Amino acid sequence: MTSLPLATRDNLIMLRRNLLHARRYPSLTLNVLLTPVLMLLLFVYVFGDAMSTGIVGSGAHRTDYVDYLTPGILLMTVGSVAIGTAVSVCTDMTEGIIARFRTMAISRASVLIGHVLSSVLQVLLALVLVVGIALAIGFRTDATALEWLAAAGLLALIGLALTWVSVGIGLASPNPEAASNAGLPMMLLPFISSAFVPVESMPAGIRWIAEYQPFTVGIETLRGLLLGTGIGHNGWLAVAWCLGLSVLGYLWSKKLFTRDPR
Structure with a gap:
């Protein structure tokens, strides 16, 4: 058996291990899901009428704000699940299970890849839940199946x-x-983006930050795919941010994992 099938087997074993861990300890999963869901309900039912009037104009209803808000909440959901992954990885490191894995005849990369695959699957499941809640409270889209597929791929x-x-x-x-605590920027950055209000309404300095940070370009691309608004340069910027962060995160993680003696 070649090394590639062996590595694939190890990746799948670690994926299964992390999914079982998430099932046996659901409190962490619930915690990371509750924040975006509560934010969605809070901004729709408490601030929805006022926000929709400010964004759409007089006569607007909170359902108009649901459409505007949902893409931003979807990215907040991704960030929330990512924080849970940081906690899960750190827990493995501090409790010594990683040290045991180092002594076993398995692919070392599979330990991290298992966490990544598990997190991406949890992200997709969480997004399905949030989209279902958004649809239930008034979110409407004319997106085609291809546009939904592109949105899912971007997420x-x-x-x-x-x-x-x-x-x-x-x-x-x-x-x-x-x-x-270190992962909190993944939840806070959406507040300095176009998730809740248009960047044009922000002061000049904050507007510049909001316009080009990764969450805004991702949100605007999602709005274009799901709501038919203009995407412009946001599409390729979102992909570039994703590829850049993936490469940097992978190289950083690999370096830390290789040298970390814990």
């Missing part, structure tokens, strides 16, 4: 990028609490 790519970054955060953190 998976964003999930992959943020997951590799979160793996690096987990490896670099001394304990799970520090990993959770």
